[in-house]
Amino acid sequence: MTVAVAGQAVREIDADEYDVVVIGAGPVGLATAIDLGTRGARVLVVDRRDGSITYPTAESIDVRTMEWLRQHRLSGEVDRSGFPAEYRRDLAFVTRLTAHEVARFPRPSNADRLSTAPSASPEGGAWWPKFWFDTALRSRAESLPTVTVRYGWRCSQTAEEGDRVFALLEQARGLSKRVVASYVVACDGAESPIRRRLGVAMEGQPGDATWQGVFVDIPDLLEVTSSPPAVQYYALRPRRAIFGSLNGDNLWRVTYPLRSAERHGADEVVATIRDCIGSADIKVNVIDSRTWSGRTAVASTYRVGRVLLAGDAAHQMWPSGGHGMNTGMGDVHNLCWKLDMVLRGQAGPELLDSYDRERRPVAERNTRRAQANYLADIALPTGADLDDEGEEGDAARARAADAVIRTRAVEWSSLGTQLGYRYTESPVVIGADASDAPDDHSIYVPAGVPGCRGPHVVLPDGGSVLDLFGRSFVLLVSSDGADADDWISAFADSGAPLDVIQLSGTDVSASYPMPLTLVRPDGFIAWAGCRSEDADALTAAVLCRSAAL
Structure with a gap:
């Protein structure tokens, strides 16, 4: 085996309008298309290269990325990979x-x-070399009816006009195509031409x-x-x-x-x-x-109008620890449900500002950890x-x-x-408290509190409570006396989806100590409390449909 994944032929781009145009068909770009495509968004993914893999990288797939893959029924594909x-x-x-x-x-x-x-x-965690990891993502993305993947096209220009962003796409033969979308997600790598054209600086330490x-x-x-x-x-x-x-x-x-x-x-x-x-x-x-x-650098902002950065376009770090691509997959997990709800009018466009507020601190944290690993190694x-x-x-x-x-x-x-x-500084997380939350890179301490990933609990059917998250907000009810009616009404008025799940058992109460816990589609806790009479205001806050609390 010399070239495990051959290049793709250049194909035409048929449609002129999409919900989202994704620039870059690496793992983060393909994952963005999958996440949005499974929600029904019309997505175009373009990549300037031909899709061949001649230099494989990023084999280490961490637990959080595997949870995203599980959500999309892709985690089991590692068992069918060539490794x-x-x-x-x-x-x-x-x-x-x-x-x-x-x-x-x-x-x-x-x-x-x-x-x-x-x-x-x-x-x-799994060891899943790029030959098979990228191929699994590409296959899933191309199978979705609302997703189009095209290789051999580069984005030479983006321009906003009102509530649209136009992208000029070009191929090597000199042909060009102008498409319009509601948003562009730049997953075009560490040198990101889009980030450079937008004038977004990288803050941190350059390659030394x-x-x-x-x-x-x-x-x-x-x-x-x-x-x-x-x-x-x-x-x-x-x-x-x-x-x-x-x-x-x-x-x-x-x-x-x-x-x-x-x-x-x-x-x-x-x-x-x-x-x-x-x-x-x-x-x-x-x-x-x-x-x-290697670099230790994070973009000064993840959003410029209707263009958002993800993956290496937003952060670069030493590969020590395998956090680079996995941090990019975390970007996808955070961003796509927000884009979907904004596109559907279920959330205000300001919800997208929380993407930067939540993910940039994570990238800063992870780049520092990767640098520490690198310095220890050398x-x-x-x-x-x-x-x-x-x-x-x-x-x-x-x-x-x-x-x-x-x-x-x-x-x-x-x-x-x-x-x-933790997303403790997020404008759309209500009641987060970081005062007693030490950040230990080795040890994970589950916490069923706002700003944290919802803890894993095994359900009576053998599944995980994490399997309930992904497509909608979920209100976990862990007390028989808790009333969810106000929440159901508030979400119905907003148009955003809400599933109400009654849970019971000692494991649940230990992991989710409050009677009511509101979990976002990415599995992070947006709010937890005892009563629901403020449900209208809380719903508006987490969806950015009115002034925050």
Whole structure:
């Protein structure tokens, strides 16, 4: 396998008008189309590239992203991907791949992924390389009757006129198409031409190091390694290098830092990879190679009028921890229900302002976490004594093991990062209180209070309370004496959908302590309380249909 996903033919864009135009058909762009398309919105997705995947990235799918995939009945597709379901997702730190293992962080296979966070979620993290992850998203997006996906088209201009935004789309043959939409969502990557044309600045720290990334075929790698199989090998010698498995066999992505002014051609790439493996003649076939620089930066705003930013167009971070694409999927989860309700007139357009207010702090938090992971990684020892035999070598490796366990475990113990973020400063969350909410990146503490993700509770049928969320607001009634009539009336007047769910049991009352809990379509709690006589005003506030409380 050299190119796992071939390019798509350039096809015409038939319609002139859409509800939403999405620029960029990476995972975040395709997920935006899926989320909106399943709600019935007319969506056009365009991408300047041809859709081929020659350099796969972003294999680590976290628990929160898997919950979004579960909502769209896509999480099970990982079991049908080409990555072996039983291959463990261990992380192994080694001196060189054929030499000494220093430390290992065990993680379950995809087949056993539900053990990742059994009390916190009905889902678990997965290893899902881009060959199959992007293909699953693309297949679902293209299956939706209101979604159109087109490759080979770039957006050269956007312009607002009244309650519409016009997008000028062009293809390489010189043909152009002018389409109109209510909104544009820019998912066009870290260099985002749309963000640049809008004049939105990136705030934070630019790339301060250059890394070489290589997509390679190494047929004998697993046979020559001295360690058991792992989904990633972190080599400490002769420089930091990360070997990430792409198919559980011969395909790998290798990344390593370049020294100042250093540039690697094909020969240097192969020599460096062999040196990190510890074999001077192992066969290494380079499929694709490129350099990249990590950043710690977040857009100064996620919204300019009718254009919204998502994914790498809105935030860039070091890949350490695998938070980049997953943060973008969180953007989708937050944005799309709001767009849908605004498009339908069920919510005021100011609801979209809450997208920036809620998601930018999460991106700032996650970029800082990724940078901390990166700095801890490059600080690990790489000295020649790690290769020594005897007592001195053993002592050097023991010191390295201590450093790895002490500083690197947090990268893969990140459930707090994945599930624990809160929308405490949101204008459409009523009654949030951050005063006693420590932000622990490793530990997730469920809290059934406003601004938090609704906790997972197993229902009598074996499902999760999270399965009730997604298409509408949900009012959870956990007390027999609580009256939901005022809420039903208030939402009926607004036109926004509301499902009322009566829950009972000790697990429910522990997780949702208030008699009434209003949960948004993205699964975050908008309000919780005892009485519903203020339901009209509260409904107006969370939907931005009148002045907030």
